Amino acid sequence: MSALLQLDQVTKTFSIGGFFDRGKLQAVKGATFTLDDARPEIFTIVGESGSGKTTIARMILGNETPTTGTIRFMGEDLSQLRGRRRRLAFMAKVQPIFQNPFEAFNPLTTLDYFLYSTARRFLGVSGTAADEALDKALNHVGLTLAEVRGRYSHELSGGQLQRIAVARALIPGPRLIVADEPVSMVDASLRMSIVNLFRTLRDDLGVSIIYITHDLATAYYISDRVIIMHRGDVIESGEARNVLDNPSQAYSLALKNAVLPPDPAAARLALANRRGASAPA
Amino acid sequence: MLAETIAAPTRTRPVLEVENLKAYYQMNYFGVSREVRAVDDVTLTINRNEIYGIAGESSSGKSTLIKTIAGAISPPLRVVSGSVRFDFGGSQLDVYARPKAMKAARWRHLSYIMQGSMNVLNPVRRVRHAFDDFAFKHMGLSPAQFRSRVEAHLKRLGLDPRVLESYPHQLSGGMRQRLTIALATVCEPEFIIADEPTTALDVLVQQDVLALIKDVQQRMASSVVFVTHDMTVHAAIADRIGIVYAGRLVEEGPTDDVFARPQHPYTAHLISSLPRLGDVSRRKALPGKPPNLSDPPSGCRFHLRCPLAIDRCRVENPPLVPRATGRVACWRAGEAEVA
Secondary structure, eight states, X not given: OOEEEEEXXXXXXXXXXXXXXXXXXXXXXXXXXXXXXXXXXXXXXXXXXXXXXXXXXXXXXXXXXXXXXXXXXXXXXXXXXXXXXXXXXXXXXXXXXXXXXXHHSOTTSOHHHHHHHHIIIIIOOOTHHHHHHHHHHHHHTTOOHHHHTTOOGGGSOHHHHHHHXXXXXXXXXXXXXXXXXXXXXXXXXXXXHHHHHHHHIIIIIOOEEEEEESOHXXXXXXXXXXXXXXXXXXXXXXXXXXXXXXXXXXXXXHHHHTSOOSSHHHHHHHHHHHHHHTOOO | OHHHHHHHHHHTOOSEEEEEEEEEEEEEETTEEEEEEEEEEEEEEEOTTOEEEEEOOTTSXXXXXXXXXXXXXXXXXXXXXXXXXXXXXXXXXXXXXXXXXXXXXXXXXXXXXXXXXXXXXXXXXXXXXXXXXHHHHHHTOOHHHHHHHHHHHHHXXXXXXXXXXXXXXXXXXXXXXXXXXXXXXXXXXXXXXXXXXXXXXXXXXXXXXXXXXXXHHHHHTOEEEEEOSOHHHHHHHOSEEEEEETTEEEEEEEHHHHHHSOOSHHHHHHHHTOOOTTOOSOOOOOOSOOOOTTSOOSSSTTTTTOTTOOHHHHHSOOOOEEETTEEEOOTTTTOOOOO
16 A cells, blocks of 8 residues: 555644743644555544644645654655645645635636636646636536636635635646635535535545544544544544544543534433533532 | 403513514615615514524525614615514513614613624723623613622623633633623523524534523523524524525424424425434535525525425415414425435
8 A cells, every 4th residue: 555645743833922931832743644545535634623633734735844743745755845846746636625715716806717727837728728627627516617707706605616616626636635624614505515525526536535624513424534633632533433433532522422413302402411511510 | 360361462472573574785886776685574573581593594684684683774774664573571662663762772671692702802901891881881780789790690600700800812712702691691681682603613612602591591581582504503402493595584483393394495405414423324415506685586585496396486485374383485385305
């Protein structure tokens, strides 16, 4: 087996505070995991805000460098990537999807501009060849170029924008997509279309996806493997169903119990238990 | 005997009655005037001592609806027709007939729990000033009495009174949200509007905040209008739910019945698309997107996305009619299946 992505004892320390009260914040402490090249999967990172999950994503994308430890993508150490050509080749293989689609696209520019510039930059194509590349990517997410051409971000719903963001990420033909809370800003009725899309990408295109979320319900629904993070530590990892069905750590159990079931009687019971546990003394 | 039959209806009188309320945004750009029908013919009542959940996605008009109910509107939003009437302990209050009386009722009888707790609490002043600014003049107490009342209230909510001396940035998001709840409930109002109070919070904190709202509501026997797009939150906390789609109330009923037997296809979709732990069967996503309210589709506004739409849905707008235990606006009510 060869590794698509390999994190080895990755830590990230930020220094915080002013001149006199300098402190250190360990955002990620010794994260180690490997994604297999031959078997595309949806790998989920679960954790509350401040748990370090976004810092890991930024390090995988090459936006941050780890303080210690190494990240290898297809055998290549990310900290040794030098030169524009090698960086572009890496970026073509690892593409991001951001949380808020309304902020990801410039509101004053038509959406197809972003798609064309991605095609030009990574594929080096323009004109009809670019049109074809765009149409192919948009077809994967259930849209066509004719629907998107000339439109601005305010004309579309969050779900559609997020699908265009996925299409943009697909243009260079990536092996890995890093999606940081991709559905938290999307309406309830459209959320499942994005989540289902990730499944399709994995099965049809063989793209691995790192899915970052604090929502255990969708994590359970689509993940193959999951890690749970708490204050920088990876406290639990493994097959998604095993981990989420039988959490071994108190924190993961608390997270699991915090998921309100979509059924009034059970949800009221969960809330009543919570009230009993945290009743004011 | 006679006295009792007369007394009964006044005791069970609902705290809020909204009738045929229409509120439009009136836009004028380059000489072209447009109307955005954000609240279109909504009729609903809210009883004493109940939590009424309003569900709907963004741009469905749910925030405009609660703004209109609270009388907190400003141009370009304007109320075209309809009425909003409160009944606070026997005294009637028509929001749009006598706006002055509304001012006196604010915070004392009607208060809000807002979503962005960071935007409610002034970042450069200690938290206690927020209580002074919002509640002091409504309580009619001396400063010392007011102070001890606030501290007692915080203790009842399980908060340390020392937080009054901190600045908002020193507190966590969950703590700040709890403070806004304390702020909204310190005058013990009969009617509380909660606008997405848990949306920006982590799952663990979210449950604590929900539990606190439920606790406060039960202790004061007040009515709460709880707005969120998250159906699982409604399942946990609401007694009755109203589903809003494109400015219209499309379904309303007791929470258990709405979840067990949704009558409107949109409600059925919202409920069946919820992922749940332990279940990995494929969930269907709804095609299309929410309609643009400045140019809504004819007939039933949901027909473009509705799997059950027939010709009648395209031309005729279904009225909200009583059905089973609630009300529903659909020509094919009850035919949707829950997966």
